[in-house]
Amino acid sequence: MFMRTSVLIAAALAAGITVTARQAPAPAENPLLKPWTTPFGVPPFAEIKPEHFVPAIKAGIAEQRKEIDAIAASAAPPSFANTIEALENAGELLGKVNPVFSNQQSSNTNAELQAINREVAPMLAALRDDIRLNPALFARVKTLWDARATLKLPPVQARLLDETYKSFVRGGANLTPAQKERFRAVNAEITSLGIKFGDNLLRDTNGYRLVLEQQADLKGLPPSVVAAGADAAKAAGMPGKWVYTLQAPSIWPFLQYADNRELRKQMLTAYTTRNDHGDQYDNKALVAQTAALRAERARLLGYKTHADYVLEENMAKTPDKVYALLTQLWTPARAMALREAADQQALITRDGGAFTLEAWDWRYYQEKVKKARFDLDEQALRPYFKLDNVRQGAFYVANKLYGLTFTPRPDLPVYHPEVQAFEVKDADGSHLGVYYSDYHPRPGKRVGAWSSTFRSTRVKDGTRVTPVVVNVCNFSRPAGDEPALLSLEEAGTLFHEFGHALNSLLSKSPYRGLGGFPRDFVEVPSQIMENWALEPDVLAVYAKHYKTGEVIPAALVEKMKKSAQFDQGFVTVEYLAASILDMDWHTLTQGPAQDTTAFEQASMARITLPPDIVPRYRSPYFNHIFGPGGGYASGYYAYIWSEVLDQDAFQAFREKGLFDQATARGFRTILEKGGTDDPMALYKAFRGREPSVEPLLKKRGLK
Numbered sequence: 001m002f003m004r005t006s007v008l009i010a011a012a013l014a015a016g017i018t019v020t021a022r023q024a025p026a027p028a029e030n031p032l033l034k035p036w037t038t039p040f041g042v043p044p045f046a047e048i049k050p051e052h053f054v055p056a057i058k059a060g061i062a063e064q065r066k067e068i069d070a071i072a073a074s075a076a077p078p079s080f081a082n083t084i085e086a087l088e089n090a091g092e093l094l095g096k097v098n099p100v101f102s103n104q105q106s107s108n109t110n111a112e113l114q115a116i117n118r119e120v121a122p123m124l125a126a127l128r129d130d131i132r133l134n135p136a137l138f139a140r141v142k143t144l145w146d147a148r149a150t151l152k153l154p155p156v157q158a159r160l161l162d163e164t165y166k167s168f169v170r171g172g173a174n175l176t177p178a179q180k181e182r183f184r185a186v187n188a189e190i191t192s193l194g195i196k197f198g199d200n201l202l203r204d205t206n207g208y209r210l211v212l213e214q215q216a217d218l219k220g221l222p223p224s225v226v227a228a229g230a231d232a233a234k235a236a237g238m239p240g241k242w243v244y245t246l247q248a249p250s251i252w253p254f255l256q257y258a259d260n261r262e263l264r265k266q267m268l269t270a271y272t273t274r275n276d277h278g279d280q281y282d283n284k285a286l287v288a289q290t291a292a293l294r295a296e297r298a299r300l301l302g303y304k305t306h307a308d309y310v311l312e313e314n315m316a317k318t319p320d321k322v323y324a325l326l327t328q329l330w331t332p333a334r335a336m337a338l339r340e341a342a343d344q345q346a347l348i349t350r351d352g353g354a355f356t357l358e359a360w361d362w363r364y365y366q367e368k369v370k371k372a373r374f375d376l377d378e379q380a381l382r383p384y385f386k387l388d389n390v391r392q393g394a395f396y397v398a399n400k401l402y403g404l405t406f407t408p409r410p411d412l413p414v415y416h417p418e419v420q421a422f423e424v425k426d427a428d429g430s431h432l433g434v435y436y437s438d439y440h441p442r443p444g445k446r447v448g449a450w451s452s453t454f455r456s457t458r459v460k461d462g463t464r465v466t467p468v469v470v471n472v473c474n475f476s477r478p479a480g481d482e483p484a485l486l487s488l489e490e491a492g493t494l495f496h497e498f499g500h501a502l503n504s505l506l507s508k509s510p511y512r513g514l515g516g517f518p519r520d521f522v523e524v525p526s527q528i529m530e531n532w533a534l535e536p537d538v539l540a541v542y543a544k545h546y547k548t549g550e551v552i553p554a555a556l557v558e559k560m561k562k563s564a565q566f567d568q569g570f571v572t573v574e575y576l577a578a579s580i581l582d583m584d585w586h587t588l589t590q591g592p593a594q595d596t597t598a599f600e601q602a603s604m605a606r607i608t609l610p611p612d613i614v615p616r617y618r619s620p621y622f623n624h625i626f627g628p629g630g631g632y633a634s635g636y637y638a639y640i641w642s643e644v645l646d647q648d649a650f651q652a653f654r655e656k657g658l659f660d661q662a663t664a665r666g667f668r669t670i671l672e673k674g675g676t677d678d679p680m681a682l683y684k685a686f687r688g689r690e691p692s693v694e695p696l697l698k699k700r701g702l703k
């Protein structure tokens with residue numbers, strides 16, 4: 001997942017409750033308002049206290065308003081420099097301060113920060129609307145855009161002008177005053193619903209735990225999973241018991257291995273009914289309201305649906321194209337999942353089970369079939385995937401491809417003791433940026449994994465501003481006396497988020513406004529990295545037994561390769577189901593006619609989702625699309641859309657060599673150019689042609 005923290009985009013959050021009065025420190029004492037004298041100008045985390053955020057964000061907003069007003073009121077005729085570039089450069093302080101807050105709110109929050117978020121998010125949303133709905137400002141932008149053919153701007157500037165103009169139009173600049181008023185109200189409401197959704201989800205995810213008191217209930221669980229449960233119980237003040245939670249490193253191994261079917265049912269049911277209990281944390285009404293408001297906003301702007309509005313800015317362009325890809329994959333994936341289910345049912349029957357496969361049996365029996373068929377035990381892999389080694393593997397790949405080096409910098413300030421800092425240098429030894437990793441779950445961290453920035457790159461006064469990037473994940477902790485040992489999936493996720501980080505680190509975009517790829521291309525740089533993680537030549541470098549240092553045996557790698565497509569039916573189906581659910585919510589022309597549960601059921605019935613498979617995210621906890629910012633709304637398909645491209649791109653490395661320098665240079669060019677050019681044009685320059693869907697179908701065993 002990729003989180004944008006640009007001032008205007010990530011600011012989309014909000015709601016009604018104000019914070020109780022806090023002692024606002026004088027500006028001179030507020031570290032957020034002082035120059036940062038830390039190495040590389042990273043945030044001075046140790047000095048920043050929650051009470052510093054509101055005054056600093058308010059100061060940043062005030063500064064940006066002043067700058068914007070000056071641009072709009074300028075008596076000089078509009079020029080690229082005094083309007084487009086001036087807009088791009090406005091908001092320096094807010095751009096420095098707000099990412100510190102929004103990253104903390106995502107990865108290290110608490111009741112105090114949540115309350116601050118509810119206070120500042122509406123201010124940030126209003127600022128964004130005030131800029132885009134400012135008639136005098138828009139008139140200047142439009143004058144330039146109308147004259148674009150005669151301005152003779154260099155291509156990158158022409159693109160920034162075009163993107164700026166579009167962002168105003170898409171932000172409501174062409175609406176009538178009455179429409180603008182409604183547009184503002186709708187934005188504010190969507191922002192507030194998203195925050196509430198996220199806070200509710202964090203609450204319900206943390207609000208459940210399975211406490212086991214008897215050894216017998218642990219049957220089937222590998223020693224490391226038992227140890228993790230014992231550690232969690234100790235941490236919760238219940239020594240001698242075992243605690244399992246809805247955090248990924250806890251629930252998924254439990255469902256994979258626990259022999260006790262009733263307990264598996266309890267765990268999965270707790271997970272899939274989060275925010276669906278009809279209490280004050282229920283998200284169903286929020287979901288329906290958000291979808292209805294998005295549909296209304298799209299109509300206001302002249303689009304048929306929210307998906308039409310969003311997709312125009314993506315490679316896919318239209319909902320039809322998205323549905324076409326999802327449908328093309330759905331039929332073979334579903335058939336494959338049904339075959340997998342039949343294999344599991346056969347095993348159940350063979351073992352004398354008199355029951356039908358249910359959702360809470362999938363991971364358990366899938367694991368058993370896998371063991372029988374490939375003699376591969378997922379747990380046997382973990383000792384070779386020590387967290388530090390996997391990260392070292394990702395660094396190794398970046399070094400072999402691009403010559404980058406990563407040096408630990410324990411002297412850099414961090415926002416939590418588990419965060420680690422690295423200086424990143426380019427092949428020529430020059431400073432490229434700072435990379436932070438934050439890998440383990442805690443109650444104040446959102447679920448999932450993402451990459452974000454504290455500072456993104458651009459050119460200021462002729463000099464490149466160097467990026468400060470963070471990867472935030474929820475990986476298995478050290479358990480008992482073992483270090484953190486990752487599952488194969490977690491290792492893939494580490495490489496994935498690291499790919500996003502490389503994208504941010506290598507970008508040479510001169511403008512923040514052209515910093516990023518569209519949503520359905522942004523997963524290409526991340527997903528392509530997952531391929532290197534599993535290449536035998538790369539495994540040989542980093543997949544070493546944490547005790548003996550022995551390289552992962554070739555026989556085990558061979559088993560991994562053979563079993564790679566093994567559960568692709570299930571994985572693809574649960575993912576596609578969620579993607580289709582997302583598209584269905586956002587191709588509504590008005591609010592849903594039925595309640596959220598009925599809508600979801602109808603959506604899943606239409607595609608005949610097998611009854612024993614749950615979509616990867618159900619609506620009440622589909623944070624990607626209904627959470628704060630809702631960045632993946634009508635964009636969850638982006639992962640598989642991007643996968644068409646990243647599989648085709650990786651094919652180039654397969655053909656020329658895993659670390660072929662010419663191919664690596666070509667791919668690096670895509671990352672360097674980022675949003676300064678059309679992604680398909682960049683891709684074609686790299687590959688010499690448009691991407692083919694064949695490598696994806698082959699990889700997933702769908703053909």
Ligand SMILES: [Zn+2]
Nearest residue numbers: 001002523526
């Ligand atoms: Zn991602």
